[in-house]
Amino acid sequence: MDILAGLNPAQKEAVEAINGPVLILAGPGSGKTRVITHRVAYLIKVTGISPRRIMAVTFTNKAAREMEERLEKLASASVQNITLGTFHAICARILRTDGPAMGIDKKFVIYDDDDQIALIKRSLQDLALDPKQFAPRALQSVISNAKSQMLAPGDLGGKSYFEEVTRRVYERYERLLGDSSALDFDDLLMKTVLLFKQNHDVLDKYQSRYMHIQVDEFQDTNLVQYELVKLLAGKYRNICVVGDPDQSIYSWRAADIRNILNFEKDFPDAKVILLEQNYRSTQLILDAATNVISANRQRKPKGLWTKNEKGEGPYVIETYSEEEEAQWVVNEIDRLVRSGVVKSGDCAVMFRTNAQSRVLEEAFIRYGMAYRLVAGTRFYERREVKDIIAYLRLIQNPNDSVSLMRVINVPQRGIGERSLDELTRWAKDQGVNEYRALQLIADAGDDLPFSPRTVKALAGFAAMLQNLIEKSQELDTVKLFDLVIDKTGYKQYVTGLVDGDERWENIMELRGVAQDFKDMAPEEGLTALLESVALVADVDALPEKTETVTLITLHQAKGLEFPVVFIIGMEEGILPHYKSIDDPAQLEEERRLCYVGITRAKQKVYLVRAFRRHLMGSSNVNKPSRFLEDIPSNLITRGGVIGKEDEWATTYKVSMNEPKQSKELPEFKAGDHVVHEQLGEGVVVSYRRTKNDAEVAVAFDGAGIKRFLLSFAKIEKK
């Protein structure tokens, strides 16, 4: 039984406890993923359970991918028969198959955040409400929260005027979703639960199939998700949930730690297994993390321990500004790499908010150090990508009015704002959706509130769409893709835009995604393509080990580990985030976020803060994060807890600018041939003196144009 080899007693117990409910509480670095994958492998290989009777649910696509890879190594061929995916993906599949039993259009589209906002704005418009007074974002969040708790519009009380408005918007929004044959993210979960509750045959089908169910990151599940799991496990009760309440960082998305407590209530016979041995971090890092998290009051203490060496405690670093913070990080990574301690791929820089990555990126670019930013501007959020997807969605489901309104005039077809308003109003009067209205207009001819020119434009669009729909019956996804960018005129349109080349490249990248579905039957291929696009937000299915530094948000870092971790912005207002400071519960979540960050580190962790930072234009002086004070000074390897702002000069500090001024900087001019230490030969494109430095842009053969600060870059004339 080599599947159990190398596991510690607690891990072994967790793998072997396959009968009945199990709750695994797993500390960071305790081999959680290992346990889950080994459990599944054990089920298949040792007890001979058919893979198709196993479901493994994860919270993110990344986690699903990782589990799949690991399982492939352990249990090879049988893996593809396991139902493995995110809650949303699994539910989408169930609804695609059995949704029609409760009146869900088989061809439903999945609306993401942006689509939801568009539809909420439409709802406000329909109800003659002012979007300035009722922020669409806020409404979206309230509606989403309601759905996460299975609340229908009618369940929202009319306690205040705002609630009353929310109820009305929610109602209208649901109506519009239905008219568009669309489901939003929350619907995928909620409707599946409703389907199971309303249709016993369907529930029985799934209950009977799934003999074993595993749920990862259980602390991040919301009420609907837990409900779903309970229903699915209703027959065999072989349910295993794995989580760590200390790493619950998604309560803002309605994740509910109470699910862990309720699990023990709902399954009183549940076996509870603690994984407390940490295999990841040095003792001092683990101690520091434990001290940080222990300050939370709403938690059960845990006995995390490790056999690892004592190692180094956290480094606490203070810099003057956020620019220096970024520069310092880059310098330190460079120093570590040069001294041979680590490779740059071993380093990760983590931050609370995406906005912090900009300054960081600039420093990396200036220095000429390679990095990868995990999901910066997300690929699927780019305008041109969304436009093409909207066309594809329309082909699959022309009722999708958000997509229709999005692209009806992109590229411009002479259908302006006024015509669109009129179209919406007319469709509403006729009691049909926009697509149907277009068809009616194309057929009607006279007697319409549109100018002949507009009628022609609208009819033209309808005819084009109709044609694409017909062609889609026989073309594979790639051929259809090419036809779309050709017939819609998008190709010509996009190449004429200012960043035409870049946008075109993005479209070609999307075409690459379409290629994955090329061999499927036409309709299925399109459905599968759209589903993967809707549910897999990160296009970077990059392998974990890369040769470059990783820049990542603390949230995204959960589940990962790196030898060297930098957490920047260790300041009041950033971490903890200023929006969370007033609310004790939210503050505890910020602390957990900090804990997640520290526990990612194996060897070294740097807690970096800037004395002065620009926020929304103006410059602020921030206090050190309160979380730094939770780390006893004897654990800190360098730096110490930094004092109040006026003591800045007396505390440990790092400053890079001072001695540089006197140094003679080499001068270049455009056209000079130069050599860069890492990037090789290149030609100077521009040269510009700044206050104490000079900025030079160099075009390299392989690497394109890079910009450097001369005081840092190692460039010489050839």
Place this chain on the structure above:
DNA sequence: CGCAAGTACCTTTTT
């Protein structure tokens, strides 16, 4: 109707 310039607005984390 389309485009350009100007204005007001807002900033957390993601399936």
Place this chain on the structure above:
DNA sequence: GGTACTTGCG
């Protein structure tokens, strides 16, 4: 500091 929305002009 960036973007989404508005205004004004051709």
